[in-house]
Amino acid sequence: MASRLRYLLLLLPFIAYLDPALYDRVEPRLLGFPFFYWYQLLWVAATSVILGVAILLGRRKQ
Amino acid sequence: MTLSVRDEVFAGLVVLVTLMGFVAARWRAGNLHQLEEWALGGRRFGTIVSWFLIGGDIYTAYTFIAVPALVYGVGALGFYAVPYAAIAYPFGFLFLSRFWSVARVRGYVTSADFVRDLFGSRPLEVAVALTGILATLPYIALQVIGMKAVLMHLGGAFAIGNGDLALSIAFLLLAAYTFTSGLRAPAMIAFVKDTLIYGTVVAAIVIIPAKLGGWAHVFDVSAATLAARPKPGAILLSANLQVAYATMALGSCLALFVYPHSITSVLAAKSKAVVQRNMALLPIYSLMLGFLALLGYCAIAANIRTTDTSSVIPTLLDTYFPGWLSGAALAAIVIGALVPAAIMAIGSANLFASNIFGEFTPGRAHADAHLSRLLTLALCAFALGFVIFVPTTYAINFQLLGGIWMVQIVPAFVLGLYTRKLHPLGLLLGWLAAMAASTAIAASTAVAGKGISVNVTLPLFGHSITVFVALYGLAINLVVAIAASLLLRLFRANPGTDGTTPSAYA
Numbered sequence: 001m002a003s004r005l006r007y008l009l010l011l012l013p014f015i016a017y018l019d020p021a022l023y024d025r026v027e028p029r030l031l032g033f034p035f036f037y038w039y040q041l042l043w044v045a046a047t048s049v050i051l052g053v054a055i056l057l058g059r060r061k062q
Numbered sequence: 063m064t065l066s067v068r069d070e071v072f073a074g075l076v077v078l079v080t081l082m083g084f085v086a087a088r089w090r091a092g093n094l095h096q097l098e099e100w101a102l103g104g105r106r107f108g109t110i111v112s113w114f115l116i117g118g119d120i121y122t123a124y125t126f127i128a129v130p131a132l133v134y135g136v137g138a139l140g141f142y143a144v145p146y147a148a149i150a151y152p153f154g155f156l157f158l159s160r161f162w163s164v165a166r167v168r169g170y171v172t173s174a175d176f177v178r179d180l181f182g183s184r185p186l187e188v189a190v191a192l193t194g195i196l197a198t199l200p201y202i203a204l205q206v207i208g209m210k211a212v213l214m215h216l217g218g219a220f221a222i223g224n225g226d227l228a229l230s231i232a233f234l235l236l237a238a239y240t241f242t243s244g245l246r247a248p249a250m251i252a253f254v255k256d257t258l259i260y261g262t263v264v265a266a267i268v269i270i271p272a273k274l275g276g277w278a279h280v281f282d283v284s285a286a287t288l289a290a291r292p293k294p295g296a297i298l299l300s301a302n303l304q305v306a307y308a309t310m311a312l313g314s315c316l317a318l319f320v321y322p323h324s325i326t327s328v329l330a331a332k333s334k335a336v337v338q339r340n341m342a343l344l345p346i347y348s349l350m351l352g353f354l355a356l357l358g359y360c361a362i363a364a365n366i367r368t369t370d371t372s373s374v375i376p377t378l379l380d381t382y383f384p385g386w387l388s389g390a391a392l393a394a395i396v397i398g399a400l401v402p403a404a405i406m407a408i409g410s411a412n413l414f415a416s417n418i419f420g421e422f423t424p425g426r427a428h429a430d431a432h433l434s435r436l437l438t439l440a441l442c443a444f445a446l447g448f449v450i451f452v453p454t455t456y457a458i459n460f461q462l463l464g465g466i467w468m469v470q471i472v473p474a475f476v477l478g479l480y481t482r483k484l485h486p487l488g489l490l491l492g493w494l495a496a497m498a499a500s501t502a503i504a505a506s507t508a509v510a511g512k513g514i515s516v517n518v519t520l521p522l523f524g525h526s527i528t529v530f531v532a533l534y535g536l537a538i539n540l541v542v543a544i545a546a547s548l549l550l551r552l553f554r555a556n557p558g559t560d561g562t563t564p565s566a567y568a
């Protein structure tokens with residue numbers, strides 16, 4: 001169970017990024033950044049957090 | 063001769079890291095005549111050293127120059143480096159953990175070692191090794207080009223003979239300390255490199271947009287300027303470039319961690335946990351890369367005009383930074399070229415020595431490193447000569463092709479970590495078909511005197527879609543490999559001997 005959840009988690013960044021139609025627009029802006037840019041930068045941080053969670057899930061399994 | 067503050071800071075930092083490169087031989091001392099000690103630092107690096115080393119290795123100086131230059135030149139499409147440098151980590155998390163484990167148990171130094179051990183196929187071993195070397199040589203050359211851009215920008219004594227004099231000295235010293243210290247040299251220098259790079263990027267993000275009237279203004283001016291160019295760009299992709307953007311991110315992500323230099327720095331980690339922790343922590347570099355990419359827009363807003371896009375970033379930094387900071391930033395780019403160049407030389411020298419001249423045998427990790435060390439010198443000399451004597455466009459074209467080629471070892475190497483169902487001969491045929499087809503497609507886009515294009519528009523399902531050629535190659539590769547494997551199984555062909563055991567991957 002934990003390991004299946006882990007694979008699903010690792011899939012999230014691919015879903016977030018690989019259909020640019022999801023984020024290819026200017027509004028809403030954040031701190032002057034068009035959505036296209038802040039969305040993708042935010043997902044870099046999210047990817048890091050997701051991998052951190054994946055490590056914790058792996059540890060709990062053991 | 064008098065030097066400006068900028069030039070003094072620059073020269074001082076470059077001399078400092080050169081000395082560090084030689085001193086590194088004594089760091090965590092080991093027998094540097096042994097391959098594992100010289101090439102992989104004895105596989106003893108913990109989380110922090112690995113973070114600096116891998117980050118210093120895959121975020122190269124050329125990236126720092128080329129990514130903002132691409133954003134400056136075409137707009138949103140150049141930002142593909144960000145999704146690429148994000149999704150590479152979940153992908154790496156999955157297969158590198160397995161690869162690290164089996165490599166430790168079986169004593170691999172290269173990816174081709176694993177392919178040989180798993181499939182028992184000498185031709186497949188050579189194919190994987192050859193792909194890595196062919197893709198890495200132009201990549202080393204690009205690091206030299208990145209250094210050259212900075213030296214030319216500095217001018218004065220640095221630019222004597224088109225920068226070739228300073229370049230040759232720096233590169234020969236690089237070859238010398240890589241020869242003596244092995245992977246310890248770039249590992250140690252990476253601390254300086256990354257500190258300088260982070261400092262530069264943070265300073266640039268704080269100083270430059272503020273002087274230009276804030277980010278909103280920077281984006282607005284960029285949108286207007288890009289649209290008014292003879293060959294218009296945009297700060298959004300629009301429907302016709304979305305597929306190209308996504309496939310470039312995906313294709314580059316598949317290639318990143320199968321490059322020989324990535325493998326070298328990942329295998330130097332002391333445990334699987336170190337590799338996994340680094341996959342979670344390395345996106346911090348991608349965040350920095352994202353902001354660096356946006357400096358391309360700052361350059362547009364600052365009205366920097368140049369036809370030589372590699373000078374965009376040096377010019378921008380020089381315009382807005384005080385002399386000492388500018389010197390440190392320019393040094394960061396040059397040092398940022400030395401670290402990956404050293405690791406690339408080590409990685410491809412290992413492939414040459416271990417998998418082309420020699421072949422994988424268990425226990426080879428403890429063999430003599432002499433041949434690898436000598437080859438490092440030869441590879442550095444080759445890359446330097448390439449830059450001095452061959453037009454820059456060629457190196458860039460070959461490096462673009464290299465990225466496409468690297469993806470073609472994914473079926474044998476990465477899929478091989480999970481399944482051995484594909485026949486080695488099938489994989490070899492798939493590789494051959496994909497290499498030939500993708501090279502031919504990419505080469506057909508070449509226009510005399512200009513670069514090739516890695517995105518090709520082809521009719522697909524009734525639409526014409528622009529896709530990154532690497533993924534076409536991969537599709538051909540898999541179709542051929544699977545079809546041939548099914549046929550070979552039908553004829554009960556000998557699938558070769560597997561030297562690995564299931565427990566080795568855990």
